[in-house]
Amino acid sequence: MECLVSIIIPVFNESAHIGRCLSSIVKQDCKNVEIIVVDDYSTDNSLEIIKEFQKRNANIKVLRNIRNMGPGATRNKGINIAAGTFIWFVDSDDWIESNALSILKKCLNGPNNAERLFLFGFTEHFQDLQNNAITRNRIPCHKGILQNAFYHFLVMTNGVLNLPWIYIFPKKLIVGNGILFQEGTFYEDIFFSAKAIYYSKKIMIVPKTLYNYNFFVHNSITQTYSKKKILDMLGAYEDLYDFMKTNGLHEKYLNEFSIRFLLFGLASCLEIYSKLPLNVKEDKGLKEKLGIYLKSDNLNSESLFIISEFTSTINTCDEIIRDYYLKKLLVLEAQLKHQKFVKLNV
Numbered sequence: 001m002e003c004l005v006s007i008i009i010p011v012f013n014e015s016a017h018i019g020r021c022l023s024s025i026v027k028q029d030c031k032n033v034e035i036i037v038v039d040d041y042s043t044d045n046s047l048e049i050i051k052e053f054q055k056r057n058a059n060i061k062v063l064r065n066i067r068n069m070g071p072g073a074t075r076n077k078g079i080n081i082a083a084g085t086f087i088w089f090v091d092s093d094d095w096i097e098s099n100a101l102s103i104l105k106k107c108l109n110g111p112n113n114a115e116r117l118f119l120f121g122f123t124e125h126f127q128d129l130q131n132n133a134i135t136r137n138r139i140p141c142h143k144g145i146l147q148n149a150f151y152h153f154l155v156m157t158n159g160v161l162n163l164p165w166i167y168i169f170p171k172k173l174i175v176g177n178g179i180l181f182q183e184g185t186f187y188e189d190i191f192f193s194a195k196a197i198y199y200s201k202k203i204m205i206v207p208k209t210l211y212n213y214n215f216f217v218h219n220s221i222t223q224t225y226s227k228k229k230i231l232d233m234l235g236a237y238e239d240l241y242d243f244m245k246t247n248g249l250h251e252k253y254l255n256e257f258s259i260r261f262l263l264f265g266l267a268s269c270l271e272i273y274s275k276l277p278l279n280v281k282e283d284k285g286l287k288e289k290l291g292i293y294l295k296s297d298n299l300n301s302e303s304l305f306i307i308s309e310f311t312s313t314i315n316t317c318d319e320i321i322r323d324y325y326l327k328k329l330l331v332l333e334a335q336l337k338h339q340k341f342v343k344l345n346v
Contacts, residue, residue, distance in 0.1 A: 004032040006084030010074035012040040017093040022053045024095035035060045036078040041068040072181035072188035089164045093214045100210040117200035118168040126215035140205045141317040149203045154256035162193040186232040225275040237265040267328040270341040
């Protein structure tokens with residue numbers, strides 16, 4: 001039977017969660033579905049748990065890196081052996097809905113879908129300040145085919161985010177355009193998703209929540225701060241801009257890129273910088289790198305006005321993104337008016 005979907009799961013020290021992740025998949029109708037689990041040289045018993053699942057499920061393939069290589073290289077290894085017409089990336093600390101595969105199969109088997117990118121909703125699971133469990137559904141506003149998908153990616157509306165697990169990627173789209181995750185870097189998903197969305201041109205929206213995102217675990221991982229994270233974030237957006245320039249998009253989407261970079265790139269870098277130890281904050285190379293963007297034409301009163309005006313136009317069903325815009329806008333205003341984060345008198 002021809003393989004329809006290859007589910008690729010990168011794993012690193014996830015013994016507490018990988019069992020739930022795999023169980024959520026193998027309990028469903030997995031005919032013409034393969035599960036590729038790539039262990040990124042875990043030092044706990046993740047691999048043993050994975051192999052127990054493999055004994056009971058013939059469609060599970062297990063690979064192991066010879067050293068810890070990071071999520072980009074680990075996902076790429078899965079792409080290289082994937083046999084499915086479509087690829088779905090699932091993180092090892094998350095899980096999928098009990099009817100996800102049946103819904104997806106109906107969508108993917110439709111006419112003219114072999115090269116179409118699919119996007120669906122997800123449920124966030126997190127805790128409030130009192131450690132109470134909270135869930136929040138994130139469902140795209142649009143239904144059916146979404147045109148001008150790259151525009152929505154840049155401004156992060158209609159659910160078009162850079163999270164690779166909210167998409168079902170046609171393998172032909174990925175392999176045919178040489179799309180791979182950047183390796184040895186944080187934020188490897190930005191450039192990967194941008195290229196896939198650009199080459200797909202349009203996206204088919206599945207207005208259902210099919211994925212469960214363990215925000216509490218992911219947040220505990222992302223809330224680590226380093227000079228490398230700042231440099232990698234800036235590098236990701238430099239690569240994105242270069243890609244847009246190469247493909248003649250930089251002028252068409254100048255405002256949209258500026259909004260995306262300032263809010264989700266530069267503002268995030270400032271927040272990371274504020275958490276760094278003093279000796280790292282005073283790193284000359286780091287301050288010079290940040291200063292290039294803080295002193296340039298990117299961050300000024302006009303650009304903040306453009307962001308503010310655009311924020312007021314965001315659809316109410318994108319309320320979470322709108323709130324995120326407003327939060328990041330405050331960070332940029334504090335830097336521009338008071339140099340709250342990085343002092344530039346150096």
